[in-house]
Amino acid sequence: MTAPKTLLELAGADLNPPKLNEACLVLIDIQNEYCAGPLALPDAQPAIAAAARLLARARESGAAIIHVAHKGRAGGLFDREAARSSIA
Secondary structure, eight states, rough: OOOOHHHHHHHHHSOOOOGGGGSSEEOOOOGGGGSSSSSOOHHHHHHHHHHHHHHHHHHHOOOEEEEOOOBBTTTTBBBTGGGGGGGO
16 A cells, blocks of 8 residues: 655645755744753754754855744743843
């Protein structure tokens, strides 16, 4: 029995990834908030390092880049004025 096709496959879409210079890199929640404190994630640093390498390649290629980050209230989690909430 064959695996069911995805909607993209059924539509005949090209499933090959674009060249980096023709792509858009979207980085979501790459914030210091996940490095220390109540929201610290055990593998945040390696993930941030990998994202930084990809970001450098995207910039070199001229790809479009979008950063998405939480924005919290003053003094709380994701306070955009606090260093812990800045983009890592």
